Amino acid sequence: MERLVSASLRQIQYVLAVYETGSIAKASRDMHISQSSILAAIDNAEQDLGARIFDRRKGRGVVLTAMGERYLAAARRLLSAEREFRHSLLISGTPHGPLRIGCFEPFGPIMMIDVLRKLRERIGYFEITLLETDQVSLKRALDRGEIDVAVIYDLGPDFDCTIEYIGRAPPHAMVHVDSPLARHDEISLEQLCREPISLLTLPLTTTYLMTLFDYTSQKPTIGFRSSHYETVIRAVSSGFGGTILNAWPANPLPTEANTKRLRLLEDLPAPNIVTADHYGDQKPPNLIEFIAELKEHVALGYRHLTPS
Template identity: 30%
Template sequence: MLYISLRQLEYVVAVAHAGSLTVAAQQVNVSQPALSVAVTQVETHLGRKLFLRRKGVPVMLTGFGRLFLADAEALLADAARMEDPGALGRRRLARITLGIFEDLAPTYLAPLLRRLREAFPDVEIRTRVASFETLAEAVPAGQIDLALTYDLGLDASFRRELYALVTPQAWLAPDDPLAGRDEIGLAELAGRPLILSDQGLSIRHMLGLFRSRGLTPLVAHRAASVEVMRSLAANGEGVGISYTNPAGAVSYDGRPLARVPIADAEAKEPIVLVHCGDQPAPLAEIRAAVLATAVQGPAGQSAG
């Protein structure tokens, strides 16, 4: 609980600058007795004298009063800035939070962060790696300014801009008969044991792709991460399918691994940069800088 009000701080600052209770009372448009009572209340709460008040001489600050005055002026200046919407916007835009879907983060986050910090050295850029559901809640709530994610589970309140269009990859053991192919169709995978992500939106989307073509897929494993999926595939547990396409042909456990793109055009999935609400100029510039990084794009991903 705050026991000293901003108004009381204004009175203390006015007396310190005027050197007179009477003059200070005129400046802040309050009666001299009321001003005197307010200053006394502050001193009583602090248990220390702020001023030396003697008849016939100007009111003078004590040593403690000088220290208190500096803090009071700083606090009042901050309060004044809080009342200025323009100042609040400028301070807010000096710091942004970039959200990124957790499967995309290993590929995109560090390069994006490096490029943005080079382009906007005066902006504090925070990052948050999260699930689909968390991003979908945090962006409208203002906890995340911009988010890079797949276009899954987002309603019409989100503003989207295409970052990249990615092709799903089939992950297989090198001795799998399909491993040497240039591409594979969903129909060829429907009868194989599949390893899919255990993310709710992700697995529903993938199953929907098969079912839209009248196919009934066989799900052997639901993997908690792309690397778990790749390890299971490398060890012959089935065919992994993911949009995330990390570099390298060896799983975390050191097993060789093959990847083959899935050819179905309708299986391609957009990665989008999303936000909600108006975009003031600095954020719009940062958004444009993020989108510009998609021109080259990480290895294995095609820009849209």
């Protein structure tokens, strides 16, 4: 007699997340759900399999069993098929179908709301889900089929899918309006280093930003650190010192009061903003429209970096 599968697709995704993160606690944080929900998903999956999927060992997190390997291999095939099924429905749908977007966390306040507002004004209302997180988590979400597209920098993990160039994001400075540097429209890194630096500490971002200071003989004094883009801006606004940023919004953020963005004189390495998706050349209509709107918005924002 065939065994019935009681675990839902969502619960199967939870089990896969436990394997990918190495622990129930990390999977809970990554998926933004309770540990009890993760444990319930594992229990249901193990009942379906009739065997243990994980050995839970103190100090080692979870260890995949041989039967667990078979289960996860089948789970990946099932989730891939589900994603293809959903893609087929979206491609044959209308431009007003739902769109699930993931973006590198700073992009949320900087550009996503403005882009999506203009998109809705142009093509009409449609349901939007926005996931704002780091790029490693975005890769997982895209591979699991939890988002339709990721808006990222071309730094960090390799997104094995369709990549589309949106625009270059050269580094620039931000200082308090009372800083002597605010009298200029462009400054050097050496000048910026005369002030304490407020540093954005998202994964991969810190390494990139600190590498930029290798282009000057004067090393920075880090006076403040935060993993949140808007918190770093608030720190500059409150007189904590200057900072280096990449994303330049088309319109100033509310948190930018008492600050000024400045071009940097040096020709510094710059990441590109790109989108990643699994649709290839069969993107649903509203995703095509979203990417076009995003390109226009990014180009508008970075006009500030071209001296007049």
